[in-house]
Amino acid sequence: MAPSNSTAQSPATTTPRKGKLGPMARREARLALWMLAPTFLIVMGIVLFPLLANFWISVKPVTLSDLRPPTPVVSERVRGDFDIAGQEFEIQYRLRNSSRDGNITDVVLTDTLPAGITVIDPGDVCTVAGAEVRCALEGLPAGERTRLKMTAVSDESFAANPVSPRDSEPTVTGTSDNILTNSEFTLDNFARIFDSHEFWSVLWVTIAYTVFGTLGALVLGLFAAQMLNKPFAGRSIIRGLFLFPYVAPVIAVAFTWVILLDPFNGTFNAILQRMNLADEGINFFGQRDIPIDVFGLTIDFPLALATVIAFEAWRYFPLSFLFILARMQSISSDMYEAAEVDGATPLQQFWHISLPQLLGILSTLFLLRFIWTFNKFDDIFLLTGGAAGTRTLTVDVYEQGFALSNLGAGAAVAVAIFILLLVFAVFYFKFVHREDS
Amino acid sequence: MRIGTGLLLGLLTGLLWGTIAVALTGISLTLITGLPATPIISAGALGGAVNAAIILLRPPADRTPGLYLVAFAAVIITMMLVSFGAPFSLAFSESSLIQAFGVGLIALAVTFANRAVLIDIQSGMLKRYAIDLVIVRTLKGFGFVFFSVIVILPFYVMVMTSLKNQQDLFLNPLDLSIDLTQGAASLFDSYVELFTKFNFGRFLLISTIVSVCTVLITLAFSIPGAYAVARLKFPGQTVLSSSILLIYLVPMIVLVIPLYAVFSQLGLRNTVVGLLIVYPATTVPVALYMLQGYFRGLPAELEEAGLMDGLSRFGVIWKITLPLALPALASVSLYVFMIAWNEFLFAFMFLDDPDIFTLSRGVVSLNSSEVPRQHLMAGAVIATVPILVIFLWFERFLVQGLTAGSVKG
Numbered sequence: 001m002a003p004s005n006s007t008a009q010s011p012a013t014t015t016p017r018k019g020k021l022g023p024m025a026r027r028e029a030r031l032a033l034w035m036l037a038p039t040f041l042i043v044m045g046i047v048l049f050p051l052l053a054n055f056w057i058s059v060k061p062v063t064l065s066d067l068r069p070p071t072p073v074v075s076e077r078v079r080g081d082f083d084i085a086g087q088e089f090e091i092q093y094r095l096r097n098s099s100r101d102g103n104i105t106d107v108v109l110t111d112t113l114p115a116g117i118t119v120i121d122p123g124d125v126c127t128v129a130g131a132e133v134r135c136a137l138e139g140l141p142a143g144e145r146t147r148l149k150m151t152a153v154s155d156e157s158f159a160a161n162p163v164s165p166r167d168s169e170p171t172v173t174g175t176s177d178n179i180l181t182n183s184e185f186t187l188d189n190f191a192r193i194f195d196s197h198e199f200w201s202v203l204w205v206t207i208a209y210t211v212f213g214t215l216g217a218l219v220l221g222l223f224a225a226q227m228l229n230k231p232f233a234g235r236s237i238i239r240g241l242f243l244f245p246y247v248a249p250v251i252a253v254a255f256t257w258v259i260l261l262d263p264f265n266g267t268f269n270a271i272l273q274r275m276n277l278a279d280e281g282i283n284f285f286g287q288r289d290i291p292i293d294v295f296g297l298t299i300d301f302p303l304a305l306a307t308v309i310a311f312e313a314w315r316y317f318p319l320s321f322l323f324i325l326a327r328m329q330s331i332s333s334d335m336y337e338a339a340e341v342d343g344a345t346p347l348q349q350f351w352h353i354s355l356p357q358l359l360g361i362l363s364t365l366f367l368l369r370f371i372w373t374f375n376k377f378d379d380i381f382l383l384t385g386g387a388a389g390t391r392t393l394t395v396d397v398y399e400q401g402f403a404l405s406n407l408g409a410g411a412a413v414a415v416a417i418f419i420l421l422l423v424f425a426v427f428y429f430k431f432v433h434r435e436d437s
Numbered sequence: 438m439r440i441g442t443g444l445l446l447g448l449l450t451g452l453l454w455g456t457i458a459v460a461l462t463g464i465s466l467t468l469i470t471g472l473p474a475t476p477i478i479s480a481g482a483l484g485g486a487v488n489a490a491i492i493l494l495r496p497p498a499d500r501t502p503g504l505y506l507v508a509f510a511a512v513i514i515t516m517m518l519v520s521f522g523a524p525f526s527l528a529f530s531e532s533s534l535i536q537a538f539g540v541g542l543i544a545l546a547v548t549f550a551n552r553a554v555l556i557d558i559q560s561g562m563l564k565r566y567a568i569d570l571v572i573v574r575t576l577k578g579f580g581f582v583f584f585s586v587i588v589i590l591p592f593y594v595m596v597m598t599s600l601k602n603q604q605d606l607f608l609n610p611l612d613l614s615i616d617l618t619q620g621a622a623s624l625f626d627s628y629v630e631l632f633t634k635f636n637f638g639r640f641l642l643i644s645t646i647v648s649v650c651t652v653l654i655t656l657a658f659s660i661p662g663a664y665a666v667a668r669l670k671f672p673g674q675t676v677l678s679s680s681i682l683l684i685y686l687v688p689m690i691v692l693v694i695p696l697y698a699v700f701s702q703l704g705l706r707n708t709v710v711g712l713l714i715v716y717p718a719t720t721v722p723v724a725l726y727m728l729q730g731y732f733r734g735l736p737a738e739l740e741e742a743g744l745m746d747g748l749s750r751f752g753v754i755w756k757i758t759l760p761l762a763l764p765a766l767a768s769v770s771l772y773v774f775m776i777a778w779n780e781f782l783f784a785f786m787f788l789d790d791p792d793i794f795t796l797s798r799g800v801v802s803l804n805s806s807e808v809p810r811q812h813l814m815a816g817a818v819i820a821t822v823p824i825l826v827i828f829l830w831f832e833r834f835l836v837q838g839l840t841a842g843s844v845k846g
Binding site for chain 1: 460467565568569577581585587588591592662671674679684694698699701714719721722725779781786810813821824
């Protein structure tokens, strides 16, 4: 990027000494920080904080139900005739802990009585000051219910125009132990996910999906770019058409594929049967393995995984296609002309001129796509839901965290993903990014 | 005609074109008209080979339109002979016009393809260059057919399924023909139902609001940020501009659990506001990166002149930089709009209340055995059409933006 270099070296803005900035430069730096601050804040809050929070949650036994902290619930009842003056009646507060396994401490209930009611006996835990009632309980253990009773009388003026004491809603507060913020730590989540055989198979599926999905998208993209490299009538229309799979919403194309490949009444299976290529419907997304005979050897072909990989290659080939095409257009035609004069055939030209020129963009694309495919969740989730041997790490996060409602285990898988990604990112910055810029 | 590699290659490509043409035409016939056609592959293949042989009868310079006409007729005759008069396994008395059209189309396509591949090829022994030429042309042609089919077929099935009745489709999944006599009301039945009974008008509105707001918020955050990174000097600038890239390598699924936990406690889950916090946060780094690249390419002298003339920094950005960067702003906006419109994960995890479903979330809710399949596909069409229209309108910008060096997929 030439312009930035030239500004960096232009004498007007050179910083005088390291560490010491002139007043102009300092003002500029302050302005820059102010301009970047909002971005910083939102990225910190929504990207970096959750990233770290994952580590925290992964060492906690949190389940989905823990997200609703235990709260005291109160209902108020009145027993007796409060509309007869002088008659004693009872006000009852029924308190309940909403949670079955979390304790609440320091429960405080407050309520306002209507004018004209006098409390005779406030009970053990309540105090009455004027019309204000305040009851303090030490704690409300898990699953506990309790009643607070007060005896009261009403006077003449109240009885003449009675309103139910229930009309004012009592409020109740309490502190409960929030599992997300307490200091209970455990490595159970990690033990759980690493001990299961599932995890290692999930890891393998992820790697296969990532590698083959990336390669598939790259090869298709290279092929398509090669076709559209030379101008012809209608090229831009075809280029637009080829971008459809990438531009359309994932829910639309994923469900379309599911319906297209339906084993019983999907169009694709019907075509296969009409062409006598298959005897019966093939369950592309539901069948884990399909036996294939190769020279007498029977191989279990992972059908569902292969279909998901095909979808990945289909959906993302447009992206590699665009990048490769852009790079191809920038290769000067002189080289091809010279090769042509030397008698190089088209295939030789592709192999010896185009490919080496494209190697840079291909490797960058491979790494970026590799990381993004590794991160991909929606495609597989919508196609198979992770069934039939297609569960990848990202789908496992959802499966553990939400389907099995064990947030801690889900976060533990997320931590594993993050660490693997860190390795990829280091690799990327070490080998590719530098070359690229 | 001399017998050599030229003839051999010609016959092979002829076989290939014939096979492709008859298979595609046969299937298309069924998909479009509903006729139960089973193409006889061998008939097409042989027709293609005969066609190539006839073209190769004469050396390239002597090939006249008459020769191609003969080759064209030969395809039809061969196909009819090999398939005993039924190239689609249908008696020719049934829909003869359509069948005749199909056969004519095959012959035309095969002749055209063979002509294109063999135009300067002779039947004798070929040099390596000519052999490569034939292979490359064949691959290219095959590529066009292949990519067109894999791109068009799913979208065609999506649209046609949405217009059909579930029973008809279960009866014959290949018959995607549309009965136009039934009238528009019954044809667009599933669309009408989606809007009247399934609240899709509302989903469409919510999706539009969320996407537009995401674009605006993203721009509001990323324009000053990008300007600062591109133009102003401050400590840690290089570290910052390259670490922006790192942010968009972070997988969304990793953010979901903590955000779910925190948003649940703050009451932001199941709100549009929650989405409007998360979406910009994920798009700002990309937008910032794209914009700063563009800002760097703008001449700094113009801005300096503006500063000299007494404009403030923000005046310079507003009056000079942004108007110059309009194409970049358009591509970034389009790109961010696309991400927000297509977003599925957070909408799925965060939204439970059908009143604030986005389209993605709404379509997912149609994926149940109680809702007929054409409704699901109609939902998919409703979600796809706006984004495709916008995309086709601004395609140039999007392509520029994507290839500007930063994409999220």
